Amino acid sequence: MSFAAIHIPDFIVQAVVRGEGALRERAVAIVEGTAPLWSVVAANRRAAQAGIELGMAKSQAAQFTGVEIRHRAPAQEKTTHEALLDLGWSVSPRVEDSTPDTIVLDLAGLSGLFGTEEKIAHEFAKRGSSLGLSARIAVAENIEVAILAARGLPGVTLIPPGEEAQRLRALPVHTLLPAPEILETLTRWGVETCGRLAALPVIQLSERLGQEGVRLHTLARGALVRSLVLAKPSDNFQEEMELDDSVEELESLSFVLGRLLDQLCKRLAARSLSARSIRMEFELERSFEKGLQLSAHTDQHKLLPRKFEKILALPVPIRDSKLLLKLVRLRLQSDPPPAAVIKIMLSAEADRVRTTQRGLFLPASPEPEKLELTMARLANLVGDANVGSPQLIDTHCPDAIRMERFRLAQEAAGGRRKKPSAPGGAPAEKNSSALRIAKPANGFRLLRPSVPARVELHDGLPVRVFFYGARGEIVAASGPWRTSGEWWQDPWDQAEWDVEVRFSASAQKNKRASNPAGERGLYLIYYDLRQHGWFLRGMYD
Amino acid sequence: MRSNLATLRSDVELSLAGRVVSPFGYRDRKSVETVLTGIPEIDALAGGFPRGALTEICGPPCSGRTTVLLSALASRTAEAEVCALIDARDSFDPRSAEAAGVELRQLLWVRCRGLEQSLRAADLVIQGGGFGFIALDLSDVAPETVRHVPLNAWFRFRRAVEDTSTVLLVLEQESNAKTCASLVLRMSMKGAKWSGAGENVNDPTSVINTVGISRHSHKFVAHELLAHGCLQHAGLPHARLLDGSDVQAEMLHTRMQSINFQQTQRGFQQAQNGPVSIERHFAGRDFANSSDGFERSDTQSFSAQSVWSYLHALPVEAKLK
Numbered sequence: 009m010s011f012a013a014i015h016i017p018d019f020i021v022q023a024v025v026r027g028e029g030a031l032r033e034r035a036v037a038i039v040e041g042t043a044p045l046w047s048v049v050a051a052n053r054r055a056a057q058a059g060i061e062l063g064m065a066k067s068q069a070a071q072f073t074g075v076e077i078r079h080r081a082p083a084q085e086k087t088t089h090e091a092l093l094d095l096g097w098s099v100s101p102r103v104e105d106s107t108p109d110t111i112v113l114d115l116a117g118l119s120g121l122f123g124t125e126e127k128i129a130h131e132f133a134k135r136g137s138s139l140g141l142s143a144r145i146a147v148a149e150n151i152e153v154a155i156l157a158a159r160g161l162p163g164v165t166l167i168p169p170g171e172e173a174q175r176l177r178a179l180p181v182h183t184l185l186p187a188p189e190i191l192e193t194l195t196r197w198g199v200e201t202c203g204r205l206a207a208l209p210v211i212q213l214s215e216r217l218g219q220e221g222v223r224l225h226t227l228a229r230g231a232l233v234r235s236l237v238l239a240k241p242s243d244n245f246q247e248e249m250e251l252d253d254s255v256e257e258l259e260s261l262s263f264v265l266g267r268l269l270d271q272l273c274k275r276l277a278a279r280s281l282s283a284r285s286i287r288m289e290f291e292l293e294r295s296f297e298k299g300l301q302l303s304a305h306t307d308q309h310k311l312l313p314r315k316f317e318k319i320l321a322l323p324v325p326i327r328d329s330k331l332l333l334k335l336v337r338l339r340l341q342s343d344p345p346p347a348a349v350i351k352i353m354l355s356a357e358a359d360r361v362r363t364t365q366r367g368l369f370l371p372a373s374p375e376p377e378k379l380e381l382t383m384a385r386l387a388n389l390v391g392d393a394n395v396g397s398p399q400l401i402d403t404h405c406p407d408a409i410r411m412e413r414f415r416l417a418q419e420a421a422g423g424r425r426k427k428p429s430a431p432g433g434a435p436a437e438k439n440s441s442a443l444r445i446a447k448p449a450n451g452f453r454l455l456r457p458s459v460p461a462r463v464e465l466h467d468g469l470p471v472r473v474f475f476y477g478a479r480g481e482i483v484a485a486s487g488p489w490r491t492s493g494e495w496w497q498d499p500w501d502q503a504e505w506d507v508e509v510r511f512s513a514s515a516q517k518n519k520r521a522s523n524p525a526g527e528r529g530l531y532l533i534y535y536d537l538r539q540h541g542w543f544l545r546g547m548y549d
Numbered sequence: 550m551r552s553n554l555a556t557l558r559s560d561v562e563l564s565l566a567g568r569v570v571s572p573f574g575y576r577d578r579k580s581v582e583t584v585l586t587g588i589p590e591i592d593a594l595a596g597g598f599p600r601g602a603l604t605e606i607c608g609p610p611c612s613g614r615t616t617v618l619l620s621a622l623a624s625r626t627a628e629a630e631v632c633a634l635i636d637a638r639d640s641f642d643p644r645s646a647e648a649a650g651v652e653l654r655q656l657l658w659v660r661c662r663g664l665e666q667s668l669r670a671a672d673l674v675i676q677g678g679g680f681g682f683i684a685l686d687l688s689d690v691a692p693e694t695v696r697h698v699p700l701n702a703w704f705r706f707r708r709a710v711e712d713t714s715t716v717l718l719v720l721e722q723e724s725n726a727k728t729c730a731s732l733v734l735r736m737s738m739k740g741a742k743w744s745g746a747g748e749n750v751n752d753p754t755s756v757i758n759t760v761g762i763s764r765h766s767h768k769f770v771a772h773e774l775l776a777h778g779c780l781q782h783a784g785l786p787h788a789r790l791l792d793g794s795d796v797q798a799e800m801l802h803t804r805m806q807s808i809n810f811q812q813t814q815r816g817f818q819q820a821q822n823g824p825v826s827i828e829r830h831f832a833g834r835d836f837a838n839s840s841d842g843f844e845r846s847d848t849q850s851f852s853a854q855s856v857w858s859y860l861h862a863l864p865v866e867a868k869l870k
Contacts, residue, residue: 370629371628371629371630371631371681371714372679372681372714373630373631373679373681374631374677374678374679374680375678375679378677378678378679379677379679381677382673382674382676382677383657385673386659386670386673386674389666389669389670389673390659390660390661390662390666390670394639394659394660394661395657395658395659395660396657396658397653397654397655397656397657397658398641398643398646398653398656398658399643399653399654400643400644400647400653407642407644409643409644411658414657415654416631417629417631417654417655447793447851447852447853447854448587448588448616448617448619448620448649448851448853448854449616449619449620449645449648449649449650449853449854449855449856450616450645450793450794450853450854450855450856451613451614451615451616451617451618451619451645451649451853452615452642452644452645453610453615453640453641453642453688453689454640454641454642455640456639456640484741484743484789485789486743486789486790486791506790506791508741508743508791527609528611528738529609529610529611529738530611530738530741530791530794531611546640546642547610547611548611548791548794548855549610549611549612549613549614549615549616549688
């Protein structure tokens with residue numbers, strides 16, 4: 009049974025560099041503390057070579073040319089740790105979460121999938137690189153030996169059974185992570201490597217350093233055996249980033265969002281999952297001036313919200329970061345954050361990857377991902393409420409409809425699409441109002457809102473009508489057809505007439521911009537008994 | 550002269566080499582697939598609406614354009630195709646559409662406010678791709694406004710649907726797409742049909758007050774009563790019902806000959822070989838008894854029925870629902 013340990017060296021630096029790809033080849037120092045007492049807490053190898061030391065003040069570190077200084081980002085360390093776990097779970101279901109910068113995996117049963125242990129280790133390195141992590145990997149039959157080797161030895165290390173003590177001999181003793189006072193004691197004694205510690209007599213060591221000393225001794229010999237403590241796979245996919253400066257423009261925000269989405273999608277891909285929805289949370293900058301303006305306008309002392317949240321629900325699971333960025337941008341264009349953003353958090357609700365099989369004989373339909381993008385763009389253009397499929401409301405109120413989100417039939421049916429009717433165009437079974445008729449049904453065009461009209465009556469019958477600046481003679485009429493209802497909430501009470509109108513020659517010449525009158529036409533007019541006025545509801549076209 | 554022409558021809562062929570195959574060679578236009586409109590008369594007239602092409606339906610208000618649109622939508626949604634309607638003036642009536650047989654769940658309705666918005670929306674939907682039927686309804690936009698749409702916009706639409714299976718239908722009051730349209734139909738109303746007869750005499754005591762009953766329902770009741778002679782229709786305005794209208798469709802221009810061309814009444818079968826693209830412009834003439842035995846006409850008339858009229862034709866069980 010073999011175990012692989014994956015360790016992220018300079019974890020604090022890599023967490024920051026993962027969010028800023030351009031820093032990958034640069035000397036980077038991370039500072040922490042409260043202003044103005046910032047001091048260097050981590051530095052990569054290039055920065056160390058340039059002369060940066062831990063504990064150095066920020067002002068001192070700034071004097072070194074070519075060294076990028078960044079503030080510590082606990083949020084990004086958290087997401088980097090989660091990315092490391094996702095890397096482990098992408099290969100093996102048995103993963104131990106040892107420390108924030110180290111995980112251990114059980115390699116049992118993986119040889120059939122990936123081959124030899126060396127190939128498995130290199131596969132880890134490759135996948136880690138795709139997630140933006142530069143990792144050290146060590147494979148051994150002992151968990152602690154693998155962890156120590158990953159911490160202390162660069163690249164990929166394979167330790168055959170029986171060679172644990174030999175391979176650990178040269179490692180510095182601080183690799184064992186002893187308590188500071190024990191490390192100080194060992195340093196004073198001149199015990200600088202694991203080999204020297206392993207050579208000490210264990211009884212005398214226990215007398216001086218206690219049980220902790222014995223444990224370190226056993227570790228240094230590679231003899232400490234324990235079981236793997238399994239971590240439970242998490243469904244939490246979250247990426248966050250604190251911005252150094254507040255950002256107000258959508259373009260600049262898009263750049264950061266794109267990076268976060270990219271990282272999120274890579275983590276999802278590593279676990280063979282996709283995003284069902286994306287939740288965006290923006291922490292906003294508290295602006296004193298804007299807060300004052302708001303209170304002056306509303307006569308209320310009200311502070312701007314601290315957070316701005318948006319949820320992007322997807323019709324199908326998606327993990328294309330470019331498409332997700334387009335959808336996020338369109339959503340934010342229509343409803344941008346009210347103030348400058350200082351922190352962004354994206355979380356994805358994970359779901360299994362969509363699998364659908366299209367029928368050979370079904371007509372083509374839009375790709376769900378493309379359709380979602382089209383719908384988002386249309387919503388941006390005409391408004392959310394004006395795009396969708398119309399559904400009739402079960403009421404007799406005229407023009408009682410609601411707009412529902414347009415979904416493809418196969419997505420609504422859970423991946424199965426209804427077969428079309430027999431060739432020849434026989435319609436499928438529908439509700440009772442969708443009827444098969446020999447002759448086509450007369451189309452009707454509604455006017456929204458209804459147009460006020462003037463109607464002349466003779467003996468209670470409409471004989472002349474005026475609308476759109478034109479006058480027409482009513483040559484035939486049917487009505488009145490009374491309709492009313494919903495007295496309890498939004499009542500209506502109307503008397504409708506179907507009329508055939510013949511317009512005069514002068515009316516035909518009077519072509520208004522909205523609806524020029526033709527020679528004659530069939531219209532629906534009504535008298536509103538509540539408003540006491542005539543209106544034109546629409547025309548039969 | 551001949552040597553100059555030959556030199557010029559070879560120069561053109563050389564410069565287009567690698568980009569255009571045989572620039573001077575005759576190319577047959579490929580056959581165009583068409584879809585049924587749901588109105589047999591229009592299918593007989595034009596062969597249906599062509600896929601991958603732009604079709605215009607023009608006419609004044611109340612001329613039957615919406616009837617053709619709803620019939621086409623019903624026909625396409627019955628075939629499980631995804632349809633889109635870009636409504637420039639938000640005048641689509643879902644109730645009459647559902648009554649006409651349109652499956653509303655298969656229809657993406659984009660409610661626009663104006664010509665510019667509707668053109669942009671149409672562009673987005675066409676570029677999105679995958680729709681079997683896209684209708685751009687500019688019927689209520691003033692013709693002088695639509696005239697200002699540049700020709701390259703229509704050309705762009707036509708190019709976007711070319712080589713796809715999308716039917717692009719534009720409804721307007723006048724034809725504007727010129728040669729970008731593969732088929733142009735002009736609609737006009739020939740007359741309205743009313744059931745019942747007699748003068749309109751007002752009798753306030755006989756107003757049917759149908760509180761809470763839909764317009765269709767109470768008109769259907771009146772139709773039933775009329776049909777069974779239970780209502781004295783002479784002199785009662787509510788005894789008269791709008792039964793429908795007679796509509797005429799005139800084919801102004803077509804660019805294709807459909808491979809789904811239906812048999813004419815004479816049973817003439819369209820040959821399937823050889824070049825099949827014929828550009829025909831009609832100037833209001835009938836082409837009856839032509840030399841190839843084809844009976845062609847550039848106009849066809851059909852009747853559209855009001856919703857409550859065909860309710861009458863249903864069996865009792867359906868009426869009770």
